[in-house]
Amino acid sequence: MPSKIEPGKGSAYPRILGVGGYRPTRVVPNEEILKHIDSSDEWIRSRSGIATRHWAGPEETVAQMSLEAAGKAVASAGIAPEQIGAVVISTVSHFKQTPSIATEIAHRLGAGKAAAFDISAACAGFVYGLTIAKGLVVDGSADHVLVIGVERLSDLTDVTDRSTAFLFGDGAGAVVVGPSDVPAMGPSVWGSEGDKADVITQTVPWDGFRVGAVAELPLGEDGELKFPAIRQEGQTVFRWAVFEMAKVAAQALEAAGISPGDLDVFIPHQANMRIIDSMVKTLKLPEHVTVARDVETTGNTSAASIPLAMERLLATGQAKSGDTALVIGFGAGLVYAATVVTLP
Amino acid sequence: MAATQEEILEGLAEIVNEIAGIPTEDVEREKSFTDDLDVDSLSMVEVVVAAEERFDVKIPDDDVKNLKTVGDAVDYILKHQG
Numbered sequence: 224m225p226s227k228i229e230p231g232k233g234s235a236y237p238r239i240l241g242v243g244g245y246r247p248t249r250v251v252p253n254e255e256i257l258k259h260i261d262s263s264d265e266w267i268r269s270r271s272g273i274a275t276r277h278w279a280g281p282e283e284t285v286a287q288m289s290l291e292a293a294g295k296a297v298a299s300a301g302i303a304p305e306q307i308g309a310v311v312i313s314t315v316s317h318f319k320q321t322p323s324i325a326t327e328i329a330h331r332l333g334a335g336k337a338a339a340f341d342i343s344a345a346c347a348g349f350v351y352g353l354t355i356a357k358g359l360v361v362d363g364s365a366d367h368v369l370v371i372g373v374e375r376l377s378d379l380t381d382v383t384d385r386s387t388a389f390l391f392g393d394g395a396g397a398v399v400v401g402p403s404d405v406p407a408m409g410p411s412v413w414g415s416e417g418d419k420a421d422v423i424t425q426t427v428p429w430d431g432f433r434v435g436a437v438a439e440l441p442l443g444e445d446g447e448l449k450f451p452a453i454r455q456e457g458q459t460v461f462r463w464a465v466f467e468m469a470k471v472a473a474q475a476l477e478a479a480g481i482s483p484g485d486l487d488v489f490i491p492h493q494a495n496m497r498i499i500d501s502m503v504k505t506l507k508l509p510e511h512v513t514v515a516r517d518v519e520t521t522g523n524t525s526a527a528s529i530p531l532a533m534e535r536l537l538a539t540g541q542a543k544s545g546d547t548a549l550v551i552g553f554g555a556g557l558v559y560a561a562t563v564v565t566l567p
Numbered sequence: 568m569a570a571t572q573e574e575i576l577e578g579l580a581e582i583v584n585e586i587a588g589i590p591t592e593d594v595e596r597e598k599s600f601t602d603d604l605d606v607d608s609l610s611m612v613e614v615v616v617a618a619e620e621r622f623d624v625k626i627p628d629d630d631v632k633n634l635k636t637v638g639d640a641v642d643y644i645l646k647h648q649g
Contacts, residue, residue, distance in 0.1 A: 270609065459628045462612045497609050 231363030234402030237356070239567045240302070240367070243295025244534035245288045245395045246521065247279040253389060260385040267389045272496020276392030276522030278377040285317045288395035289328050289373045292530070296369065297332070299567065300399035304333035307399070308365025311355055312341045313348025313526040315425075315555070316375045328371065338365065345423070346492045346554025347413070348372055348526035349396065353550075354411040354560060356400035367401040372526030379425065381452035390495070391453070392522030396530025398567070409479025412471050413560035419463070423455040423555035453555070464498045464553055468561075469505040472551045475561035486512050487546035488536065488566065492553055493518035493528035513541050525554065533566065542566055569648050570622055575641045582617045583637075586610055596638035604637075614640075623649040 252275050253264040268274060279288065289312065297304055310332075312325040325339035344351040349372035356368035376391035400408075432448065443449040472491070476483065489512050491499055496518055503514055515532035524531060529550050536542035544566055551561035570578065580594035587606050600606040606614060611634075615626045618640065624647045626634075634640045 270607065456628070458608055458612050458631060461609050462616065462628065465612070466616055501609075501613060 233359075233361045233363030235361065236403040236406050236408075237360035237400050238403030238407035239353075239398045239564055240401045241296045241298070241300025241399045241567050242530055242534045242537065243292045243297075243299055243397050244527075244531045245291035245295075246531070247277040247283045247288070247393050249278050249280055250275050251278045256382070256389045259382040260388050262385050262389070270495075270497065271390060272499075272516070272519055273389055273522050275520050277394055279375050279393040283375075283393070285314060285324055285373050285375055286327055286331070288375075288393070289324065289371050289397070290331055292373070292395035292397040293328060293332055293369055293371055295534075296397035296399050300367070300401065302367055302399060302401065305335050307332070307334040307337045307367050307369050309356070309359055309368045310334060310337050310339040310371070311352045311368060312371045312373060313344055313352045314341060314373045315343060315345055315348075315525060316378055317341070317373070318378070324373075325371075332369075334369070337369075344526070344552075344554075344558050344560070345556060346494065346523070346525045346528070347552035347556070347558040347560045349529045350411065350550055350552040350560035350562060351413065351558070352526075353398070353400065353408075353562065353564075354413060357408050357411070360400055360402060367399055369397060369399055371395060371397040372524075372528070372530055374525045374527050376453065376523070376525060379451060379453045381426070381449075381454075384452065384454070386457055387452070387454060390523050392524045394521065394524045394527045394531050396524075396527045396534060398530055398533075407565035409475065409481070409563035411560055411562045412475040412478055414558070416557045419459075419557045421456075422459050422463070422557060423453065425451045426454050427451045461495075461498060461501075463557065464494060465501040465505055468551060468553050468559060469502050471553075471559055471561050472502070472506055472549060475551065475563055476549060479563035481547060481549075481563050483508055483512070485547060486549055488513045488515070488542045488548035490515040490529050490532050490536070490548055490550045492551065493521060493532055494523050494554070526552075537566065570644070572641060572645055575622060575644050576637070578621050579614075579618060579637060579640055582614055582621065586613045586617065594637055596636065596641065598637050599635055600637070600640075601635075618644060
């Protein structure tokens, strides 16, 4: 007979209790992007729906933006920082690999000895983090989990690449997941498609900068070493995002037992307005569903985009606490994750 | 039953009308999707996916960039339809 192991005593019903966001103070209009590329405001708006984005200044580090967003999320959840049992941070633009940024945030936020770690799931990172948080709360390994999506994608933007220079933005979004009396989070429908790893990717791996590591070092026109940037195959990403991700979104609704008519809010990853519009059409969402279109003034902030959009919808009264929302993240990997949640 | 050249042209015209709002009679063989019909690279993906469903054909991304004119698309579908 094996020894009896006590299972965890968590909450059967995890819920997003609070949300917070941080947008860098500097707003970058398309006119500024056009200094480096041969394009036009009209072209950028028609291809992406993006008019402005926020780019972080030197003081607005990944850590600082995370702390700002986390502080708001914790206050909005109505808990004390020391009640946080785990901190999960999703980012692809924190350039010190170890230790994780999550341990620093747990410490500086006053979360005591909370478990803390970073994850890498690009633009699906927030919903991946949410999925982990849900499991921890159900399992009882943590009462409250802080999930942060944070990016400084301006650091990974090739300002001379006319197909991506205008896309990316910086910012942080955070939520606290904790116990609830009623069901408030559906199952996650998630996965990866590693056969499409080249579709969205960092141009050069960090060790590519070692002399002799690659045949040719990444050099710009001026002969200087060129910092890595994010590149993507636009048409392939568009087709996958619109048509494959619509299927995943529909599966998440079905898994949660929610019909499109029951849905109040749709918060897709804010990659591109054209993707959002086309997804809404493909999903045949009813007119009454509020759709997050934060990308217009925020750009694509990868892991931060969903909580930032969620926070804005609630702050502007377009959505309200208790609304049923479908969230879906998708991006480099390729990876994706969708779930249905009750808004905090 | 496989669609004829005329049926494919007619179907494409309806798709382009639906996606880009171009009158169906303006969708002619020699017209360029981007230059004449206001179908940009992203709308082209929508046109392609709609055409795949309608004509039971697979049009991989690598082939999409070769479809410059309506005639290119008609010929491709004629050749590859299931």
